[in-house]
Amino acid sequence: MNSILVIAEQRRGELMPSSLECIGAAVELKSSNNSTVIVAIIAANASEFVSQLSLEGVDEVITIVSPVAHFQADFSEAAALSLINDRQPSLVLAPHSVDAWGYIPALATTGNYGIASDVFAIRYEDGNLIATRAAYAEKLHQELEFPSYATTVLTVRGNTFKVIEQSGNPVVSDFAAPAVDLRTKHIEYIEPEGGGEVDITQAELMLSIGRGIAEEDNVEQFAELADNMGFTLGCSRPIADNGWLPKYRQVGQSGKTVANCQVYIAMGISGSVQHMAGMKHVANIIAVNTDPEASIFSIARYGVVADIFDIAEELETHFE
Amino acid sequence: MKILVPVKQVAVLDEDFELRDDGKDVDVDFLDYELNEWDDFAWEAALQLQEQHGDVIEIVPMTVGPEEASDSLLKCLGKGGERAIRVWHESLQDSDPAVIARVIAKVAQREQADMVFAGTLASDHGYSQTGVSVAAELNWAKAAVVSKVNISPNASCIQVNRELEGGLEESIEVQCPAVLTIQLGINEPRYASLRGIKQAKAKPIEVLSHTDLGLQDSDVGIAGSRSRVRRMVMPAKGQAELIEGSVVEQAARLADIVKQLRGGV
Ligand SMILES: Cc1cc2nc3c(=O)[nH]c(=O)nc-3n(C[C@H](O)[C@H](O)[C@H](O)COP(=O)(O)OP(=O)(O)OC[C@H]3O[C@@H](n4cnc5c(N)ncnc54)[C@H](O)[C@@H]3O)c2cc1C
Ligand SMILES: Nc1ncnc2c1ncn2[C@@H]1O[C@H](COP(=O)(O)O)[C@@H](O)[C@H]1O
Numbered sequence A: 001m002n003s004i005l006v007i008a009e010q011r012r013g014e015l016m017p018s019s020l021e022c023i024g025a026a027v028e029l030k031s032s033n034n035s036t037v038i039v040a041i042i043a044a045n046a047s048e049f050v051s052q053l054s055l056e057g058v059d060e061v062i063t064i065v066s067p068v069a070h071f072q073a074d075f076s077e078a079a080a081l082s083l084i085n086d087r088q089p090s091l092v093l094a095p096h097s098v099d100a101w102g103y104i105p106a107l108a109t110t111g112n113y114g115i116a117s118d119v120f121a122i123r124y125e126d127g128n129l130i131a132t133r134a135a136y137a138e139k140l141h142q143e144l145e146f147p148s149y150a151t152t153v154l155t156v157r158g159n160t161f162k163v164i165e166q167s168g169n170p171v172v173s174d175f176a177a178p179a180v181d182l183r184t185k186h187i188e189y190i191e192p193e194g195g196g197e198v199d200i201t202q203a204e205l206m207l208s209i210g211r212g213i214a215e216e217d218n219v220e221q222f223a224e225l226a227d228n229m230g231f232t233l234g235c236s237r238p239i240a241d242n243g244w245l246p247k248y249r250q251v252g253q254s255g256k257t258v259a260n261c262q263v264y265i266a267m268g269i270s271g272s273v274q275h276m277a278g279m280k281h282v283a284n285i286i287a288v289n290t291d292p293e294a295s296i297f298s299i300a301r302y303g304v305v306a307d308i309f310d311i312a313e314e315l316e317t318h319f320e
Numbered sequence B: 001m002k003i004l005v006p007v008k009q010v011a012v013l014d015e016d017f018e019l020r021d022d023g024k025d026v027d028v029d030f031l032d033y034e035l036n037e038w039d040d041f042a043w044e045a046a047l048q049l050q051e052q053h054g055d056v057i058e059i060v061p062m063t064v065g066p067e068e069a070s071d072s073l074l075k076c077l078g079k080g081g082e083r084a085i086r087v088w089h090e091s092l093q094d095s096d097p098a099v100i101a102r103v104i105a106k107v108a109q110r111e112q113a114d115m116v117f118a119g120t121l122a123s124d125h126g127y128s129q130t131g132v133s134v135a136a137e138l139n140w141a142k143a144a145v146v147s148k149v150n151i152s153p154n155a156s157c158i159q160v161n162r163e164l165e166g167g168l169e170e171s172i173e174v175q176c177p178a179v180l181t182i183q184l185g186i187n188e189p190r191y192a193s194l195r196g197i198k199q200a201k202a203k204p205i206e207v208l209s210h211t212d213l214g215l216q217d218s219d220v221g222i223a224g225s226r227s228r229v230r231r232m233v234m235p236a237k238g239q240a241e242l243i244e245g246s247v248v249e250q251a252a253r254l255a256d257i258v259k260q261l262r263g264g265v
Helices: A017-030 A044-051 A075-085 A106-113 A217-227 A237-241 A308-318 B037-056 B066-078 B097-111 B130-138 B194-200 B248-262
Strands: A003-007 A036-043 A060-065 A090-097 A114-125 A129-135 A142-143 A152-156 A171-174 A184-190 A205-207 A232-235 A263-267 A284-289 A304-305 B002-006 B009-013 B033-034 B058-064 B084-087 B116-118 B140-152 B157-163 B170-177 B178-182 B205-210 B228-233
Touching: A003 A017, A017 A036, A017 A044, A017 A090, A017 A114, A036 A044, A044 A060, A044 A171, A060 A075, A075 A263, A075 A304, A075 B140, A090 A263, A106 B097, A106 B130, A114 A237, A114 B194, A129 A152, A129 B228, A152 B205, A184 B140, A205 A217, A205 B084, A217 A232, A217 A308, A217 B140, A232 A237, A263 A308, A263 B248, A284 A308, A304 B097, A304 B248, A308 B248, B002 B037, B002 B097, B002 B130, B002 B205, B009 B066, B033 B037, B033 B066, B037 B058, B037 B116, B037 B178, B066 B194, B066 B205, B084 B097, B084 B157, B097 B116, B097 B130, B116 B130, B140 B170, B170 B178, B194 B248
Parallel strands: A003 A036, A003 A090, A036 A060, A060 A171, A090 A152, A114 A152, A205 A232, A205 A263, A263 A284, A284 A304, B002 B058, B002 B116, B058 B084, B084 B205, B116 B178, B140 B178
Antiparallel strands: A114 A129, A129 A142, A142 B228, A184 B170, B009 B033, B140 B157, B157 B170
């Protein structure tokens, strides 16, 4: 029978939540594709994840025991390749995560599969798979098809598909992956710099600045404005990379998720996927940007098409 | 030791644009081009290794793209390196990242490169696929989203940091030869000097087609791709309420909204 295979991920013994979203996507698709849903987990202690993955709609959970405790690209690739060979799924879903970036494109090349990355909509039309992803810095969407590939691998954008809450009763089995040459070796994890004056994950009101501020000297003005407004100052990655603000103020995939934020003002931030990963859940997003097509407006509640310096100067008069 | 650095000339949309007649992409008349930001960091990483170790390290930038893409190569050569490679033929049009990777891998073989430093992703379409596919084509080791590189020339392995989610990093050892995909912030890309920019114009850019690299028409373009664009679509407009008027009016309204929302917190 036709199947959809989800490759779940873990890091340091914790299941990556994006894996559950992939399962959600697979279960949503299974009726239109008339297929079963198989979830595989690759880990040294793979069996420990079985109950978390046994969700309603999942038909089988497969454990693949890894010889190493941490993500290893060669092993994940070889294990996925041989499992796909064995089960012949028509569709393989994995989170669009840093680990997936490290081996999924290689998997598709070696296995001769169709592939698309960072997909946020998946459907079948007349039996043909169609995946939607962004193009041109999120300003357009592209619909992709994969004619002539028996198997297609998609990496799935986070915070897009619903997680299934009810547990189910899948068949559980073990799959022995072939031994391969492991060409990278884990040495250690390096924790993000802790501390800092503020914990932006706790902030309820945030004003974040992006590359639109243009110069380091301009940071001060926005820091003061945020302060006067009673907002916590945050930033996009280039501001932290340049050392204009400390890394602990960075919002996004490689920074922090502003989990408690109620109001988020984005000034001179374009709205890359990686930035939005840390703030798109906020209920009240206010975006100020000179580019009316900036993708930040697509998730904003209020949009101001204007120069941030003009707006900041005027705003100051309202918060003294 | 030779490091090949594939760079992409990314397309930036004009404010107003139109789609091509087939609806599968934007009409090129409405696109501007620039060097992919990530590739600026990758080239800088290569430049710094060369400065550290001297002429035992050769660094070569390359691109897959039409004549205009030479600008990005010149931008690299303005900072260093002696020559560059550009691969193009009209049948490469509409190639997906898998095809681009196939071409880059062929160049790496032809150049007998020891390392490939690609960017983590290209800002136009954000595929984040190409580098790791190059590794598979070459059957080399790979590390994606690299935020630190430690290399001794001719060593059998190197040490790098991978940047993971949430600011966590992982330090790993990677066997050579290898493909690394370089992340933003790994260094501070330099500016080219005026003299460098002038000198770059005299440096050779070798132009190759896919057939020079032993690839056939069926290996490239749509035929060789692992995905095919069906159509481009305009995303549904968000719910954003646009605040219009003069700057004074916009700011006043914004202040009202902020005060009201702030009160609810
Ligand atoms: C693995 C990975 C992890 C990443 N993690 C993060 C992360 O955690 N956080 C993050 O932010 N990014 C992250 N990034 C980087 C991300 O891809 C973008 O490069 C980044 O978010 C862009 O920041 P920006 O919006 O400030 O800059 P840009 O994209 O350059 O946007 C600047 C915006 O400012 C506007 N502007 C310019 N001048 C003005 C003006 N005077 N007035 C008003 N508007 C103006 C422009 O129209 C533009 O929209 C990550 C990338 C990768 C690959
Ligand atoms: N046309 C191209 N020419 C050369 N290198 C490219 C090209 N497209 C992508 N790359 C490389 O692949 C990286 C990632 O691109 P992508 O997979 O498109 O996100 C870029 O940073 C470049 O190093």
